[in-house]
């Protein structure tokens with residue numbers, strides 16, 4: 274089927290999509306519910322750009338929500354995928370490519386001695402959680418408000434009304450019984466974490482955290498928060514899981530764990546490691562990973578896990594990000610973008626701040642960078658929405674929500690940043 278037939282508009286496609294797909298989209302945030310308006314239907318992408326059904330070009334700052342770190346349709350990645358596809362799409366039996374992928378991950382991610390490939394970040398975190406519970410023979414898990422770890426039942430939990438109030442489901446369809454073992458604490462609240470371990474530490478199977486949070490806009494963990502978490506997990510025999518589905522190969526080659534110099538017991542990866550195709554992974558200490566089937570009693574499996582085509586995309590992407598100075602340049606370019614945005618906001622007298630970690634950025638319609646979910650929520654959502662639409666009209670596609678991080682690729686060169694800033698000057702002026 275053609276991606277695009279003549280006369281189609283985003284509007285007509287959205288109306289058509291809603292006939293057969295709930296909300297017209299296959300993942301909720303694509304629907305523009307938070308910012309209003311009509312989602313853009315994308316026909317093609319190249320480098321830092323994508324094009325919609327009306328042939329309008331956008332500078333893309335979502336990069337497929339993280340994976341597109343080397344830019345869209347990188348020739349080396351496309352070639353690797355084409356060659357792999359020509360050899361067969363899926364075998365359901367092991368391949369050498371999977372070994373190479375595992376070897377690269379074990380080499381590059383400090384905490385990973387053994388790794389298993391899966392097909393989505395949700396599968397990676399869900400499986401890591403089951404493994405942690407199976408290995409410790411404990412049920413309780415700790416997560417932090419504002420961190421997203423995929424849509425497994427026991428992770429769709431909002432904070433209770435006070436410390437040690439176990440969670441309430443945030444999604445209908447999740448029985449209370451499924452989340453009664455999930456304790457939700459405040460991000461970056463070290464004292465609360467200490468108290469939770471003092472009260473229930475011997476029952477806690479694991480702590481799962483985004484070491485750089487990217488699902489409540491961008492919020493970086495303080496080193497003290499992560500160090501305390503590491504110490505408490507070791508002291509109480511709980512497993513520390515870093516969810517680096519977003520931060521892995523995004524904030525640095527070795528992920529957030531290399532930036533903070535903290536070794537978690539297990540790590541979940543996704544996004545960049547698939548280069549735009551569905552690959553994710555979880556891995557860590559070999560003595561924990563040995564609990565997985567077929568060696569141990571924790572069951573986990575996947576028909577398409579380690580698929581030869583997706584692994585070809587992932588492996589090639591991982592080779593490109595190892596090129597000299599890849600992250601130095603990516604980080605500098607991302608910082609240039611946010612520095613220039615802050616200047617433009619200041620010139621327009623708009624209360625605005627921004628932060629970056631590697632190739633990830635956060636934009637806040639607030640005078641200072643937030644450190645917790647509660648602070649993120651104080652940002653001015655209405656101003657963001659005006660800014661978002663003004664940028665979109667000017668051909669710059671930001672995440673369609675005030676509570677999402679943004680992503681820069683290696684193809685966002687100075688000219689792309691300049692074009693973004695020119696658009697931002699008009700957009701900030703529209704806010705006033």
Ligand code: PMP
Nearest residue numbers: 393394395421422423516518519
């Ligand atoms: N963990 C984190 C930190 C994520 O950002 C995401 C997706 N945004 C997930 C898990 C879930 O990954 P997926 O959407 O591939 O299931």
